[in-house]
Amino acid sequence: MPCLRKMERMIVSMQDPDMGVKMRNQRLLITVIPHAMTGNDIVEWLIQKYGISEEVPAPAPPESLHLGNLIVKHGYIYPLKDPRSLVLRADESPYRFQTPYFWTSTKWPATELDYAIYLAKKNIRKQGDLIEHEKDNYNLLHKRINHTWDFVVMQAREQLRAAKQRRKGDRIVIDCQEQAYWLVNRPPTKNMDYYKREIEYCRKAMARTRVKSSICLEGYIKFNEQYVPHDPIMSGCLPSNPWITDDTTYWAMNAPTVPTPTKLRVERWGFNFSELLADPLGRAQLLDFLKKEFSAENLSFWEACEELRYGEQSRIPEIVDSIYQQFLAPGATRWVNIDSKTMERTLEGIKTPHRYVMDDAQMHIYMLMKKDSYPRFLKSELYRNLLAEAVIPPETKKRVFPFMRKQRHSSPSPALLLPAGDTEERSRGPAAAPVPEEES
Amino acid sequence: MMKEECKALLDALNKVTACYRHMVLTIGGTSDSQNLREELKKTRQKAQELAVANRNKLTTVLKDKTVSKEDKAEFERLWVIFSTCLEILEIDMRRALELGHEFPLNVPKKHLIQTGMSGGTSGVAARAMSIQNMKYEAEHNIDVVDLKDLENEINQVGEMMYEMEMKVNVPQWTVEAKQDPGAELKSTISVGASSIGMISVEENKSFCDISKVLAGIIFSAVLIIAIVLAVCVVKLS
Numbered sequence: 013m014p015c016l017r018k019m020e021r022m023i024v025s026m027q028d029p030d031m032g033v034k035m036r037n038q039r040l041l042i043t044v045i046p047h048a049m050t051g052n053d054i055v056e057w058l059i060q061k062y063g064i065s066e067e068v069p070a071p072a073p074p075e076s077l078h079l080g081n082l083i084v085k086h087g088y089i090y091p092l093k094d095p096r097s098l099v100l101r102a103d104e105s106p107y108r109f110q111t112p113y114f115w116t117s118t119k120w121p122a123t124e125l126d127y128a129i130y131l132a133k134k135n136i137r138k139q140g141d142l143i144e145h146e147k148d149n150y151n152l153l154h155k156r157i158n159h160t161w162d163f164v165v166m167q168a169r170e171q172l173r174a175a176k177q178r179r180k181g182d183r184i185v186i187d188c189q190e191q192a193y194w195l196v197n198r199p200p201t202k203n204m205d206y207y208k209r210e211i212e213y214c215r216k217a218m219a220r221t222r223v224k225s226s227i228c229l230e231g232y233i234k235f236n237e238q239y240v241p242h243d244p245i246m247s248g249c250l251p252s253n254p255w256i257t258d259d260t261t262y263w264a265m266n267a268p269t270v271p272t273p274t275k276l277r278v279e280r281w282g283f284n285f286s287e288l289l290a291d292p293l294g295r296a297q298l299l300d301f302l303k304k305e306f307s308a309e310n311l312s313f314w315e316a317c318e319e320l321r322y323g324e325q326s327r328i329p330e331i332v333d334s335i336y337q338q339f340l341a342p343g344a345t346r347w348v349n350i351d352s353k354t355m356e357r358t359l360e361g362i363k364t365p366h367r368y369v370m371d372d373a374q375m376h377i378y379m380l381m382k383k384d385s386y387p388r389f390l391k392s393e394l395y396r397n398l399l400a401e402a403v404i405p406p407e408t409k410k411r412v413f414p415f416m417r418k419q420r421h422s423s424p425s426p427a428l429l430l431p432a433g434d435t436e437e438r439s440r441g442p443a444a445a446p447v448p449e450e451e452s
Numbered sequence: 453m454m455k456e457e458c459k460a461l462l463d464a465l466n467k468v469t470a471c472y473r474h475m476v477l478t479i480g481g482t483s484d485s486q487n488l489r490e491e492l493k494k495t496r497q498k499a500q501e502l503a504v505a506n507r508n509k510l511t512t513v514l515k516d517k518t519v520s521k522e523d524k525a526e527f528e529r530l531w532v533i534f535s536t537c538l539e540i541l542e543i544d545m546r547r548a549l550e551l552g553h554e555f556p557l558n559v560p561k562k563h564l565i566q567t568g569m570s571g572g573t574s575g576v577a578a579r580a581m582s583i584q585n586m587k588y589e590a591e592h593n594i595d596v597v598d599l600k601d602l603e604n605e606i607n608q609v610g611e612m613m614y615e616m617e618m619k620v621n622v623p624q625w626t627v628e629a630k631q632d633p634g635a636e637l638k639s640t641i642s643v644g645a646s647s648i649g650m651i652s653v654e655e656n657k658s659f660c661d662i663s664k665v666l667a668g669i670i671f672s673a674v675l676i677i678a679i680v681l682a683v684c685v686v687k688l689s
Contacts, residue, residue, distance in 0.1 A: 027563035037564060042663075047482065047566035111567045112480035112551055120547060125536070136636050154633040161534040161629035166463070170470035177575030185568040186477065396496045449643070 013119055016086070023088050024110065026057065033057045038092065038106055048092060048106045054080055055102045077102055078253055084335040086116045090192030098196065108185075114193040122197035125160065128153040130194055132168035133313045238283060242276050244260045251405045268292045282390055297398065301389050308378050309346035310385070312337045317374035321367055332365035332412040340373075350376050455523070458509055458530055464582075465502040465534070469541050471580035472499055472574070476548045480555040481567035489557070490590040491577035492548060493598050498581055499541055500605060506534050507616060514620055525627075532627045535616060542609045549602050557595040 026032045034057075038048035045445055058064060058076040073081075080100035083089050084107070086421045091097065091105040100107070131150045132266055135142060142150060175183055241247050244262075251261045265274055281288040281297075288294040295311070302308040316339070320331045340358065350358070354372045361369040389395055472495045476486060479492075513519065513527050556562060574586045591597070 020634075021508050024563060026454050027565055029563070038568075047568040047572060051470065108568050111477055111569075112555065113477045113547060119550075120543070123587060125540070132636050135634065140634060140637050151633055154629075158629050159532055159624045159627040160536045162529065162631055163536045164467075165631050166466045166533070167470055167537075168636055170467050171474065173467075174471045174474045174576050175578050178573065179571035182483070182569050182571045189477075189567070344507060 015082075016116055016118070017048060019086060019088055020115065021082055022083070023226070025061070026054075026109075031061075036106075038108075041059060043184065044428065045185060047134070048108050051080070051101045052103060054089070054107065058446075059177060060320065083198070087193060088115060088201050090188065095188070095191055095195060096200070108188070110192060111189055114189055118181060122193070124153060124157055125164070127194065127198060128157060128161075129171065130190060130245050132164050133172055136168060143200070146277065151200065155299060156162050163330035181265045189367045211320045242280060251408045257408070259408060261405065264286075265403070269296075272403050275396070275404050276398070278395075278402045281395075282402060285386045288386070288389075297394065298385075298389060302385060304394075305385065305388070307385060309339065309348050312346060313348045314377055314381070317370045320370055321374075324391075329365050332362055332369060335370065336362055339443050348373075348377060349380075454509075454513060458506075458513065458527070461502065461506045461509060462530055462534055462537070465499065465506055465537055468495060468499045468502060468580045469537050469544075471495055471576050472541065473544050474576050475580075476544050476551070477546060478567075478569060478573055479551040481565050481569050483567075483569035483571065483573060484555065484557065484564055485572070486557060486590065486592060486594055488573055488584075489595045489598055490588055491551070491573060491580075491586065492589075493594070493601070494586075495577060495580045496545060496548075496602075496605060500609065503538055503609070503612065507612065509533060511616075511620060514622070516663050528622045529627045529630070531620065531622050532624050535613070535624075537578060538609065538613055542606065542613065543607050545602065545609065549599060549606065552595060552599050552602065558593060626654075638671075663679070 030105070033049050034053045035046065036048050036050070038045045055124045056213070058079055062076075062079075064074070064076045064079075077100060080089075080102075084098050084100045087098075089100075089107050090110055091099075091101075092108055094105070112315060127149070130155065131142070131146055134146065135150065157164070175186060178186070244253065249262055251265075252259050254260045254262050264270075266277065277293070279293070281291065281294045288298060299308055299311055302311055313335070315334050320328065320335065325329060338344055338346055340350075340355070340362075341347075346447055350373050354376050358370060358373045472492070475488060475492050475495060478488060510527065510531050514524075515608060524688060577586050578584060646655065
């Protein structure tokens with residue numbers, strides 16, 4: 013998660029001996045443990061480092077406090093006085109940095125096994141006096157990972173013995189660190205919100221559409237069979253592969269806007285509607301066709317919605333307004349035909365405009381074009397003429413004079429060389445193609 | 453007697469794994485040093501030797517058809533403990549690699565996290581290696597040099613675990629733990645009262661033995677001086 017990386021960088025910059033947070037010593041009855049900081053120090057450092065202004069409209073908390081709270085909630089800094097409340101207080105309450113092993117990480121989530129070992133250790137230390145929720149978790153884990161419970165007990169004992177080899181102050185720090193880590197990762201209170209979220213999550217997981225792998229694979233094979241003739245590496249590249257022959261005709265002929273498109277390109281428009289829309293030339297042809305059918309406003313509406321979705325944040329109210337005026341207002345010049353329910357919802361949404369307010373309407377129009385106009389387009393005269401006029405680029409011929417340095421020739425597909433041989437052939441294949449021809 | 457040998461080997465591996473984890477916890481903090489990295493290297497090499505020894509012993513026993521049913525169940529239980537231990541060791545080794553990359557020691561711009569630790573981990577390492585004192589003989593840039601070896605060793609451990617999965621067929625769910633919940637409390641080994649309540653009054657209970665001895669010595673010295681002075685006064689007067 014990127015926010016974790018950012019927090020880690022912040023923590024590391026706090027360690028700077030000159031520019032970092034001011035460190036104090038924590039005095040316990042006999043031991044003195046270094047590297048404690050007050051909440052105030054942290055807040056001041058944040059304000060200074062990031063130039064945070066303290067002017068905020070009430071009742072929002074100041075931004076520095078909010079940042080500090082995030083750091084504490086994710087477990088990078090833990091409170092020393094009141095370990096159970098993971099908040100940053102901007103007063104004299106002491107805090108300390110967490111050791112990197114215990115930093116929050118999506119790569120190394122806190123495992124049940126580790127939690128069980130921690131609870132067993134706590135059990136031993138406190139002679140059976142665990143807190144309520146810890147007792148429950150302990151019993152739950154004993155049932156759940158029963159097969160390794162012996163290991164849990166063994167490891168707990170050994171870890172405690174290993175810790176005894178360290179200095180008293182370090183032992184206290186290690187205990188605090190571990191306790192803080194588990195308070196972050198196994199929070200004691202599971203309130204209503206937590207259970208509601210879990211229920212929602214499980215419901216969504218059950219409702220996910222699942223496709224049988226046989227159907228999935230069939231679709232995959234069909235897709236590949238359809239696109240193989242269009243792939244320049246698998247089926248060769250006409251006129252020639254520019255990377256091999258230095259002839260850029262291929263790119264010139266397939267530029268986004270050309271007067272005569274290639275045959276392969278026009279054929280691709282027939283595969284599915286999104287291919288047609290993705291190609292600027294295809295979209296222009298579709299627009300012409302729709303103009304003849306008097307439904308060009310559909311495509312314009314769709315394009316305007318795309319501009320809203322992917323456009324600038326500051327222009328959103330302006331774009332929403334222009335869409336409304338042009339396409340949705342009763343009596344608009346290019347009124348689009350949307351069903352009444354979607355229209356109602358959209359008009360409601362326009363009152364609080366945001367990026368995705370036109371999504372329902374856009375989807376409706378998209379499906380309309382796809383189901384209605386697109387099949388007609390493919391059967392139309394316009395399309396058939398395009399297919400007929402489309403160009404198949406000729407293979408560039410070999411130059412006759414052998415001593416010309418730039419030999420122009422069509423590049424066969426490297427994939428076609430594969431059946432001939434083994435890996436050696438394959439690795440020499442693309443390199444072998446230009447080499448022998450340049451010699452001859 | 454096979455059982456005792458297996459158990460002893462497993463206990464040794466367990467001990468080394470616990471020590472290794474303890475040391476990996478300190479990487480990146482203020483206790484981190486070249487010595488720590490060397491200790492990590494030695495500990496994990498020892499762990500690997502023990503793991504191989506364990507695996508060999510347990511696989512020979514599990515492949516043996518002449519073992520009785522109860523014994524076989526017991527050995528399967530040991531096998532599950534062994535594979536869990538190895539999993540934990542592998543995870544800790546991977547984390548050590550990642551943390552080692554993130555916190556190189558000789559780079560002036562990269563600061564270690566001030567975690568509040570001030571002591572070293574030589575005691576832990578000595579416990580892991582089962583020796584009295586650790587000797588440090590590595591070069592000064594072991595933190596960087598060692599990472600390559602660590603990668604290789606992680607791969608080795610991964611391969612060993614894969615082989616184990618493939619060769620020995622012990623389903624984990626068939627093993628039942630011998631210990632009930634709370635079994636660790638019945639242990640006769642008192643683990644001391646290193647409590648979490650750092651500011652609480654429990655501090656008073658856990659006086660260091662050394663300070664007690666010191667106090668006793670000072671008290672007796674003062675007593676002797678007082679007696680000597682009294683005798684002098686009596687003699688002089």
